[in-house]
Amino acid sequence: MWRFLWPYRAPLAVSASLAVADTVLSLARPWPLSLAVDHAINHRPLTGWLWPLGGVSGAGLAAVAAVGAIVLVALSGVTGYLTSYLSGAAAERIGADMRETVYKRLLTLSPRFHDRNRSGDLVTRLTGDVSRVQDSLVAWLVGAVPDVLTLIGLLVVMFMIDPAMTVVALVVVPPLALLAVVRRRQIKAAQREARSRQGDLASRAAETLRHVRAVQAFAQQEAETGRFRRENVGTVRASLRALDLEARYGPAADLLLAAGSGLVLWLGVVRVTSGRMSLGVLLVVLAYLGSMYRPVRSLTRLASTLARGAASRERLNELLDSTEYVREPERPVPVPASPLTLAVDDVSFGYDAEHPVLRGIDLTLRRDEMVCLVGATGVGKSTLLSLLLRLYDPDSGAILLDGVDLKDVNTRPLRDRISLVPQDPWILDGTIADNIAFGQPFATREEVERAARTALVHPFVEALPAGYDTVVGEGGVMLSGGQRRRLALARALLRDAPVLLLDEPTSGLDAESEHAVMSAITRAAAGRMTLVVSHRLRVATLADRVLVLSGGRITEAGAPAELVARGGTFADWCRLQNVDATRPARHLMATG
Numbered sequence: 025m026w027r028f029l030w031p032y033r034a035p036l037a038v039s040a041s042l043a044v045a046d047t048v049l050s051l052a053r054p055w056p057l058s059l060a061v062d063h064a065i066n067h068r069p070l071t072g073w074l075w076p077l078g079g080v081s082g083a084g085l086a087a088v089a090a091v092g093a094i095v096l097v098a099l100s101g102v103t104g105y106l107t108s109y110l111s112g113a114a115a116e117r118i119g120a121d122m123r124e125t126v127y128k129r130l131l132t133l134s135p136r137f138h139d140r141n142r143s144g145d146l147v148t149r150l151t152g153d154v155s156r157v158q159d160s161l162v163a164w165l166v167g168a169v170p171d172v173l174t175l176i177g178l179l180v181v182m183f184m185i186d187p188a189m190t191v192v193a194l195v196v197v198p199p200l201a202l203l204a205v206v207r208r209r210q211i212k213a214a215q216r217e218a219r220s221r222q223g224d225l226a227s228r229a230a231e232t233l234r235h236v237r238a239v240q241a242f243a244q245q246e247a248e249t250g251r252f253r254r255e256n257v258g259t260v261r262a263s264l265r266a267l268d269l270e271a272r273y274g275p276a277a278d279l280l281l282a283a284g285s286g287l288v289l290w291l292g293v294v295r296v297t298s299g300r301m302s303l304g305v306l307l308v309v310l311a312y313l314g315s316m317y318r319p320v321r322s323l324t325r326l327a328s329t330l331a332r333g334a335a336s337r338e339r340l341n342e343l344l345d346s347t348e349y350v351r352e353p354e355r356p357v358p359v360p361a362s363p364l365t366l367a368v369d370d371v372s373f374g375y376d377a378e379h380p381v382l383r384g385i386d387l388t389l390r391r392d393e394m395v396c397l398v399g400a401t402g403v404g405k406s407t408l409l410s411l412l413l414r415l416y417d418p419d420s421g422a423i424l425l426d427g428v429d430l431k432d433v434n435t436r437p438l439r440d441r442i443s444l445v446p447q448d449p450w451i452l453d454g455t456i457a458d459n460i461a462f463g464q465p466f467a468t469r470e471e472v473e474r475a476a477r478t479a480l481v482h483p484f485v486e487a488l489p490a491g492y493d494t495v496v497g498e499g500g501v502m503l504s505g506g507q508r509r510r511l512a513l514a515r516a517l518l519r520d521a522p523v524l525l526l527d528e529p530t531s532g533l534d535a536e537s538e539h540a541v542m543s544a545i546t547r548a549a550a551g552r553m554t555l556v557v558s559h560r561l562r563v564a565t566l567a568d569r570v571l572v573l574s575g576g577r578i579t580e581a582g583a584p585a586e587l588v589a590r591g592g593t594f595a596d597w598c599r600l601q602n603v604d605a606t607r608p609a610r611h612l613m614a615t616g
């Protein structure tokens with residue numbers, strides 16, 4: 025966490041200095057009282073630093089004491105304001121930096137990490153936990169630092185006035201410290217549990233709201249509300265446990281402090297009555313004691329805030345310290361600017377060690393070639409695309425772009441060479457133009473429109489009142505499935521990358537749209553390496569080669585007509601889907 029504090033060392037140092045000034049002012053605050061009691065009322069001689077007031081009358085001394093008290097409070101107000109504002113502003117900025125760092129890290133962490141963690145919980149960490157750490161920072165700066173300084177100052181002055189009484193007042197400190205340490209540990213554990221419950225609750229709410237249509241279609245509102253209620257109650261219970269620990273802590277600390285005050289009062293009265301201490305000094309000592317116990321008490325209360333912050337800090341550190349991201353090479357090799365081949369060489373991969381998904385896959389993709397990977401659902405087709413994008417690294421084997429292993433290049437330039445049309449076209453809540461330009465933010469409107477025309481987005485956009493500036497809603501809710509798919513295709517085309525990966529590009533389209541998208545793909549594939557993954561075998565008729573993936577291996581490979589002639593699985597599937605793969609469609613599509 026120190027790296028977040030370091031850039032704000034100047035304002036933090038200024039506010040710490042002001043806190044010292046505030047401490048000095050608060051140490052001076054009881055002295056006007058002593059001046060009034062011992063000198064204005066009891067007419068004790070004015071010695072030491074009070075000699076300039078030698079000739080002043082009793083009433084005059086009382087007025088000096090009153091004005092002094094007001095000036096001290098006013099100055100203290102100014103330093104207090106500046107300390108609060110400067111440290112609070114620094115904490116806000118530190119919080120913003122922290123949020124940005126956590127967000128950046130979340131975007132870097134590999135899909136493996138995101139597969140394990142629920143997005144609602146991650147959002148809770150990004151917002152709620154960062155705020156709590158920020159609160160604890162403010163508490164440190166505005167609370168702990170001035171309190172500790174005040175305490176040290178008070179102890180020094182009290183020790184100078186009366187060492188024995190100071191030692192008596194300090195008797196309660198060791199049990200208080202023990203109480204703080206034990207309670208802090210318990211509160212932190214309870215707060216961690218509460219935060220994790222809150223994260224789960226946010227995840228459930230986010231997931232349900234994202235799929236609210238399904239919830240309504242299956243009439244599950246009641247059931248979902250019930251499930252939410254149970255988790256909500258669990259969250260409240262966890263928070264109450266933490267609250268209970270925090271609430272018990274205050275009175276226990278107060279009791280210890282009261283015991284200390286009682287002892288000092290008794291000793292002070294004995295000393296005043298035996299003439300070893302003036303009443304004014306006793307009043308100052310008691311005022312100091314009150315002032316001393318205030319920071320001690322607020323420090324004990326602070327322990328709860330800090331424990332809460334510590335629990336959140338642990339949750340953030342889990343993200344910041346996570347090493348679950350695709351490693352960038354130490355000495356990266358440049359990525360070929362316009363590669364000619366993409367080769368998968370004996371690649372095996374599984375999401376976990378026990379369940380291999382791909383075993384010994386070999387495939388080569390050449391420029392201006394379209395390869396179609398077909399296979400049953402869940403066989404690992406999309407997984408292979410993820411490996412080509414280096415979202416995961418293969419367990420064995422290598423993927424080579426013009427002979428360069430993907431592990432030896434930086435991910436950013438590698439992904440710049442690849443355009444992906446994902447199976448589930450991801451649409452963000454913005455305009456159609458924003459969505460098309462997502463991977464190419466500086467594209468001109470002409471370039472956006474050109475990609476939109478190729479991907480057959482233009483015809484339906486023209487019919488919309490705001491055209492390319494139409495806002496499509498969260499997840500593209502205002503578009504049909506087919507429109508979303510075409511939008512994703514336009515986005516991929518705009519990137520103008522040498523490698524084009526298409527995951528089920530024609531699923532969910534009617535025959536006419538399928539034909540149109542196939543013709544768009546044909547035009548987009550010109551001069552590129554294109555790998556299409558599909559169930560729909562009509563799209564396979566576009567390909568130069570078809571690969572059949574079965575049981576994690578490639579079991580058939582060849583031109584579509586060749587595979588039909590061989591009479592294997594592909595031929596059977598073509599028969600089932602009523603597709604004639606003996607006539608290559610790519611040439612027909614390209615010529616319109």
Ligand SMILES: Nc1ncnc2c1ncn2[C@@H]1O[C@H](COP(=O)(O)OP(=O)(O)OP(=O)(O)O)[C@@H](O)[C@H]1O
Nearest residue numbers: 139375381399400401402403404405406407408447
């Ligand atoms: N993130 C993941 N974590 C664990 N297992 C996964 C993950 N993604 C996919 N799988 C599993 O890996 C296997 C291959 O999944 P993949 O999505 O690659 O199949 P697919 O051939 O693309 O299927 P479909 O045609 O239905 O899209 C499946 O058994 C799936 O359950």
